[in-house]
Amino acid sequence: MLKLNSFTVTDEKTHPTQVMRRRATLSHKYELFYRDPLNPVQAQDAWITDASGRKYLDAYNNVVSVGHGNRRVIDAMTNQAKMICTHTRYVNDELCRLSERLTGKNEGNNEWRSIFTCSGSEANDLAMRVAMQFTGGNGFIVTDHAYHGLTALTQAITTSMTGYLELSNRLGLEIATIPSPVGKNEGNSFIDGLQTAINDMHSRGIRLAAGIFDSFFTSDGLGLTPKGFLDDAVRLLHDNGALYIADEVQPGFARSGSYFWGFQTHGADPDIITMGKPMGNGYPMAAIMFKALLDDYIMDSYFNTFGGNNVAVAVGHAVLDEIEERNLLENAHIQGEKILSELEQLKESCVNISSVRGSGMSIAVDVVTNDGAPNADGAIRIVEAMKQRGVIISTSGVSGNTLKIRPLLIYTNEDTNFLIDQAQSAVRTVFS
Ligand SMILES: Cc1ncc(COP(=O)(O)O)c(C=O)c1O
Incomplete structure (x- = not known):
């Protein structure tokens, strides 16, 4: 399951010494997320900063639900x-x-x-x-x-x-x-x-x-x-x-x-x-x-x-x-509804999105081919495109074609809007 969105060694030339060091010392059964793995070094609220100083909105975390560095x-x-x-x-x-x-x-x-x-x-x-x-x-x-x-x-x-x-x-x-x-x-x-x-x-x-x-x-x-x-x-x-x-x-x-x-x-x-x-x-x-x-x-x-x-x-x-x-149950409801309704609209304008479902800050989006078949490759391309745009999500599901979006409960309106804007842009780019 974790393999759905994972780095493979064939990508290794894009990857520096840290990845090779991992392979030399850690079990090869450990997976790394992303074709170009992330090296997060600091995080606050819903935002993660990598070693180069780039910031990412964390939309894939149901552990630090009440915020990084709370x-x-x-x-x-x-x-x-x-x-x-x-x-x-x-x-x-x-x-x-x-x-x-x-x-x-x-x-x-x-x-x-x-x-x-x-x-x-x-x-x-x-x-x-x-x-x-x-x-x-x-x-x-x-x-x-x-x-x-x-x-x-x-x-x-x-x-x-x-x-x-x-x-x-x-x-x-x-x-x-x-x-x-x-x-x-x-x-x-x-x-x-x-x-x-x-x-x-x-x-x-x-x-x-x-x-x-x-x-x-x-x-x-x-x-x-x-x-x-x-x-x-x-x-x-x-x-x-x-x-x-x-x-x-x-x-x-x-x-x-x-x-x-x-x-x-x-x-x-x-x-x-x-x-x-x-x-x-x-x-x-x-x-x-x-x-x-x-x-x-x-x-x-x-x-x-x-x-x-x-x-x-x-x-x-x-x-x-x-x-x-902080009424985070209510916040999860408000922000989750906003994300769901915007993704629902995105689905209406894109044949490659067949289903959007969710409750609060648990959201799933099914990605399909033009013929309606599960499209795991398309899902991964969206995950990668989201990362390029500064948002972290992943995939799941029996066919691996479901985008798994799990924002933190503390999202602000700005966080939510950023997630929606990047999702719209990523989907349009991948399926243009
Ligand atoms: C539904 C569910 N149950 C149990 C577990 C296991 O929890 P842990 O990783 O803390 O052992 C997980 C972990 O991902 C999970 O998603």
Whole structure:
């Protein structure tokens, strides 16, 4: 999946010693973005500066959602580091308060508990183990171009990477994949796919553990409609004894512009919620929240050396304070709507754009050939043209022809206008 927008060694003559040094010392499995890789050295708010002093608008970042170099986050991090940084086996009211703030964002009457981790992969890994313990099953249902992490368990359900089936066999997992619900109202056929996967598992005598879905199907290319389809899917999972793990690593923390969590746009009822990326605005922190009845199925004496340490907790509060006090949910909605409506107009004037969809600061644009076929090469050319114009975006989706645009929640009107102007110019140039 990461290969979609990556530098290849055949481009090496345009690349100086730094790239060769990387190759000499780092694993060759690391990817670099762009045909002409970027060397960012400094960043503030939504803007990144490279080593030559050139500035780029960051429209591909759901980690530093509340802004590069965010003062409140940096102060929280450094002040706490100066005081104390230790682990969760000591009394810490701020840790409890962070859990209360996060669980308080869930609807319904359930009692929720949390465990803090350092990465989204760790959170999903634990979620999968809880689901297996609780149900006694080893069957997982995922979409066919999903990303859920890099631990053994989570790679085994990461269908956007090759080798997941072999790994899942080795681990004794049963994986059923269903077509990504991406495209206009594809959520409807998603339910049919889910029913087929459940029937298939039953006919093979496999007990279901969980369906695990990114609530926005981000790596699949962004699947959002019709509203409510995820809720229907969750009911189906529950009716068949499976849990629903809402992977909120990408859509969580106000990105949707409508709700704090992505699944809330569907009114869905998850059993486990996993989160990460924007949670620490760059500080490595993540978490799993689960309905209290699942607590007995977590391994005894769970301990994570760094997860939930005092610095992580201070940072977690600062990020939530930023989102709440600066009304970033509303800002994501306002700026996201503006970007979407301008891109929609661009689509009307260009046959090579077949679909524009999004919610808040999660936006996808499908690029096609004149005949309407997926056009991955055209998408990459737009990504490169955007970079030349000083904007960073990337691609995703099953066919690699989807532009993935994830602006920061703190965009100003000027940032938004710059993104729109450059997108219009890049698309016109590529398809002139
Ligand atoms: C939907 C989703 N889940 C889980 C993960 C894994 O998170 P991490 O990279 O923090 O381990 C990612 C990372 O990209 C993700 O996009």
